[in-house]
Amino acid sequence: MKKALVIAPDRISDALMAQPLLALLKARHPRLVIDALAPKWVGPVLARMPEMGRVFPSDLTHGKLQLSARFMFAQQLKNEGYDMAYVLPDTLKSALIPWLAGIPLRVGYRGESRFGMLNVSHANPPRNGRPVMAEHYARLALRPGAKPPAELSEPRLRTDPTRIAATAERFGIPPQTRLIAFCPGAGFGPARRWPAAHFAKLAQMLRRSYPYAQMITLGAAADADAAAEIAREAPFVRNLCGQTSLDDAIDLLALSEAAVCNDTGLMHVAAALNRPQVAVFGSSDPRQTPPLSQAASIMWLQLECSPCLKHECPLGHLRCLKDIEPEMVFVELRKLLHRP
Ligand code: SF4
Structure with a gap:
């Protein structure tokens, strides 16, 4: 062997x-x-x-x-x-x-x-x-220079329902809760971070249309500020940034009915779990690093300056992200939530 x-x-x-x-x-x-x-x-x-x-x-x-x-x-x-x-x-x-x-x-x-x-x-x-x-x-x-098969498999992660249930219980999330996860961070820099105020507005729209849904924010401790800003405007969003291990975050994403993610590791995790998600792209290039899942919908404005691949907006306006209005993400998310 x-x-x-x-x-x-x-x-x-x-x-x-x-x-x-x-x-x-x-x-x-x-x-x-x-x-x-x-x-x-x-x-x-x-x-x-x-x-x-x-x-x-x-x-x-x-x-x-x-x-x-x-x-x-x-x-x-x-x-x-x-x-x-x-x-x-x-x-x-x-x-x-x-x-x-x-x-x-x-x-x-x-x-x-x-x-x-x-x-x-x-x-x-x-x-x-x-x-x-x-x-x-x-x-x-393959041999150097050989072409890979036309159809490569998409990344997929194993999940375990017993473990997911135990993780949910540990975080006080009752069974049958309909979760919507936000991943508002981006360690790469602000040019990949959809504004927290937009996340908060989206949360308020979702609250009106899906009052039964529990929204959570997931991410590293470094993302806690963005999550706290969301929670200030939308206090019903539970801030779990910095409180989960990566394993916990994988379990909670697996449990989520849908997610809204910046171009981060958790966006790719949500894709590998095949969860419906809206993936918001700013300075990065979704043609290079797309979420590899049919259940993902990409929001990317393709401005003339984009993708600049910078950590911070060199033009100072961050229009690639600011101009993605919460209503636009809401419409996409609603389509995913109602997909048979
Ligand atoms: S230069 Fe354009 S693509 Fe780059 S961060 Fe600014 S608005 Fe976004």
């Missing part, structure tokens, strides 16, 4: 985009065991992928070499007998561990002079010439 180790990216969204690679590897080698080495904050999404075996969580952070920690991981993995490693990040550091662990086949894209560490290296297209990330990663399952 062959064993593969995936060196996972350090963002939730990118980790989700790795699943079509796993599915392709399993389709080609059904008995292949696939494990992953992943930053601990993305581990929960990998652990819920049906193709995944074990996930080794790490504290390795982007931008730091942490040589002794990498050496220790390599020693630990040496004993696991991996036949191949798929290195998803483009950095030299990420290729170090499988090389130090002596994994015979080491596959990845060229980058940061890591030629010696990879022995199956694919030409790395420039960022603006790449296919969507899911396809970019999936190509690593």
Whole structure:
């Protein structure tokens, strides 16, 4: 039985985009065991992928070499007998561990002079010439230069109804509650954050049309300010930002009837759970990082300046997001809520 180790990216969204690679590897080698080495904050999404075996969580952070920690991981993995490693990040550091662990086949894209560490290296297209990330990663399952199948699977996460019910109970959400989740954060910066005042206005419209629905905000502690601003204008929205683990947030999104998300990791989680959602895009490009789900509706104004891919609006007006009126999102959301 062959064993593969995936060196996972350090963002939730990118980790989700790795699943079509796993599915392709399993389709080609059904008995292949696939494990992953992943930053601990993305581990929960990998652990819920049906193709995944074990996930080794790490504290390795982007931008730091942490040589002794990498050496220790390599020693630990040496004993696991991996036949191949798929290195998803483009950095030299990420290729170090499988090389130090002596994994015979080491596959990845060229980058940061890591030629010696990879022995199956694919030409790395420039960022603006790449296919969507899911396809970019999936190509690593093939010979360099080969075309992936026309139809790649979409990222999907496993859910467990018993666990979801337990999570809901822990947060005091009664059974049968009809949840609508807002994900108002965006760690990347304000140019990806739909204004909190717009979220609040949307919440008020939803309250009038669906008085039985419980609205919640989900996100990291850093998103709590945006969530608090929403709750000031719409106090019936329960602020759970910073109060959930990623596993909790996945369970609560799985339970939600619909979601409204900025272009964040949770947007991709909602897509992988196939939950109906309106995904609001500002400075980023939904052609590159779309929510991969038929149940998602994308709001993107395609202004002349968009996508600028900036953290903050260089023009100072943020029209790409401000001009997406709450009424527009409400209309889309209503369509999703009433879809048979
Ligand atoms: S320049 Fe345009 S796309 Fe970029 S943040 Fe400003 S309004 Fe949005």
